[in-house]
Amino acid sequence: MNRLRLLWDSSVGKKVVMAVSGLIWVAYLVTHVLANLLVFQGPGKINAYSALLRGTGGALWAPRLVLIGALVLHVIAAAQLTGRGQEARPVAYAAGRRPHASTLAARTIRWGGALILLFLVYHVLHFTVGTAHPDFVEGNPYQNVITGFRDPVVVLVYLVAMAGVGLHLYHGVWSSGRSVGISPPSPRPLRRSLALVLALLVWIGFSIIPIAVYAGLVR
Amino acid sequence: MVEYDAGDIGPDMSFLEMLDVVNERLMERGEVPIAFDHDCREGICGSCSLMINGVAHGPERGTATCQLHMRSFADGDTISVEPWRARAFPIVKDLVVDRGAFDRIIQAGGYITAPTGSARDANTILISKDTVDTAMDAAQCIACGACVAACPNGSASLFTASKITHLSLLPQGQPERYGRALRMVAQMDIEHFGGCTLYGECQEACPKEISIDTITRMNRDFLRATLSQGHGAIARAE
Numbered sequence: 137m138n139r140l141r142l143l144w145d146s147s148v149g150k151k152v153v154m155a156v157s158g159l160i161w162v163a164y165l166v167t168h169v170l171a172n173l174l175v176f177q178g179p180g181k182i183n184a185y186s187a188l189l190r191g192t193g194g195a196l197w198a199p200r201l202v203l204i205g206a207l208v209l210h211v212i213a214a215a216q217l218t219g220r221g222q223e224a225r226p227v228a229y230a231a232g233r234r235p236h237a238s239t240l241a242a243r244t245i246r247w248g249g250a251l252i253l254l255f256l257v258y259h260v261l262h263f264t265v266g267t268a269h270p271d272f273v274e275g276n277p278y279q280n281v282i283t284g285f286r287d288p289v290v291v292l293v294y295l296v297a298m299a300g301v302g303l304h305l306y307h308g309v310w311s312s313g314r315s316v317g318i319s320p321p322s323p324r325p326l327r328r329s330l331a332l333v334l335a336l337l338v339w340i341g342f343s344i345i346p347i348a349v350y351a352g353l354v355r
Numbered sequence: 356m357v358e359y360d361a362g363d364i365g366p367d368m369s370f371l372e373m374l375d376v377v378n379e380r381l382m383e384r385g386e387v388p389i390a391f392d393h394d395c396r397e398g399i400c401g402s403c404s405l406m407i408n409g410v411a412h413g414p415e416r417g418t419a420t421c422q423l424h425m426r427s428f429a430d431g432d433t434i435s436v437e438p439w440r441a442r443a444f445p446i447v448k449d450l451v452v453d454r455g456a457f458d459r460i461i462q463a464g465g466y467i468t469a470p471t472g473s474a475r476d477a478n479t480i481l482i483s484k485d486t487v488d489t490a491m492d493a494a495q496c497i498a499c500g501a502c503v504a505a506c507p508n509g510s511a512s513l514f515t516a517s518k519i520t521h522l523s524l525l526p527q528g529q530p531e532r533y534g535r536a537l538r539m540v541a542q543m544d545i546e547h548f549g550g551c552t553l554y555g556e557c558q559e560a561c562p563k564e565i566s567i568d569t570i571t572r573m574n575r576d577f578l579r580a581t582l583s584q585g586h587g588a589i590a591r592a593e
Contacts, residue, residue: 142537146544147543147544147550148540148550148573148577148578149578149581151551152578217550220508221509221552223442223547223549224441224443227440229406230437231356231406231408231435233505233507234408234410235556236410236505237558238507242553242555243507243554245552310553314553315574316578317571317572318571319568321489325566325568326555
């Protein structure tokens with residue numbers, strides 16, 4: 137316990153917690169996006185996959201609890217580190233501080249994360265619980281996707297949120313490797329090919345579904 | 356902010372010489388000169404600081420304020436000059452800040468324990484060229500504090516990581532390696548520096564162009580020390 141305490145009490149250790157919890161979610165997002173793409177093969181495949189997951193009964197709660205735990209730790213550590221960062225500079229620069237190297241993804245990582253959290257609540261109510269869905273049918277995700285993305289406002293919310301997730305991953309995946317100290321030294325340390333590929337996969341993979349449904353390509 | 360008029364400034368003057376001229380004028384008029392830190396004026400001591408137009412050490416890359424020349428500005432420019440702003444660097448006067456927090460981080464572990472006496476023969480410990488180069492790149496840190504000044508979080512990660520990298524890559528730094536990482540990181544937190552978000556602003560501001568790869572190494576040493584030894588690593592080192 138004393139080791140975990142040491143980790144959690146340190147700013148470096150909290151970033152390790154954020155990196156590991158973030159990467160757990162990245163692994164989940166990759167399986168999620170690949171499974172979602174089954175929607176392009178008609179109702180059979182994706183509904184069968186859904187039935188497979190639901191057929192495991194209570195066992196599905198094991199990964200869910202891991203994800204919830206990771207999310208809670210990620211958010212608490214982020215909030216505490218944000219507070220630390222703000223306290224570290226109580227008086228701002230009068231002439232401003234001109235950013236040079238930081239990417240848009242890095243500069244939006246905090247409030248972007250907060251928006252993703254809000255989206256996550258809506259998303260669970262929309263497609264998992266169904267209370268935010270106009271015509272939710274339990275156990276028929278294909279149908280729910282088709283009816284759920286008829287509303288252009290919903291489509292827009294999803295597209296904005298997925299752009300946010302893509303940006304979050306572009307900085308998060310890259311910085312995670314550095315936070316846990318596994319990234320190899322690089323002559324250009326700010327370059328990030330793996331993070332770019334994962335961010336594009338998640339962003340494009342999730343975004344084409346609402347677009348395709350709204351455009352009537354999937355019906 | 357107070358506005359001062361700086362006339363008769365040549366393009367080959369350094370930024371600090373420009374401030375000297377401004378101060379001479381102020382003293383001629385019987386006014387109090389502007390206090391600022393400086394010492395070697397050769398870019399190696401780390402005394403000079405200054406946030407110039409919102410950029411640590413001004414617009415030139417890999418340059419400390421003392422090595423910045425007035426030709427980097429246009430005639431008639433209004434230049435804003437501020438001290439480093441961080442809770443860990445309290446302002447002493449005008450542009451002078453107290454960087455004692457860095458000294459205390461060094462005291463926490465930025466050294467090796469070695470017997471004193473006559474120096475050992477050169478080349479008794481062989482170190483590969485790559486390792487030496489990487490260690491010496493990190494050892495270039497002059498502890499000026501530009502990394503803290505440029506960091507949106509006011510983090511001292513690049514400074515602390517440079518010292519940890521420099522020592523942990525060399526054989527002489529091995530015995531105290533993990534205790535050092537734990538204690539220097541702990542001291543960094545005690546001094547109220549912020550955490551690292553890996554914005555990358557520090558390596559851009561660093562007059563010695565030290566890479567954020569050092570931060571990766573620091574994190575690795577810290578994590579290894581925590582997981583393998585916990586508080587014991589601190590106790591054993593003391």
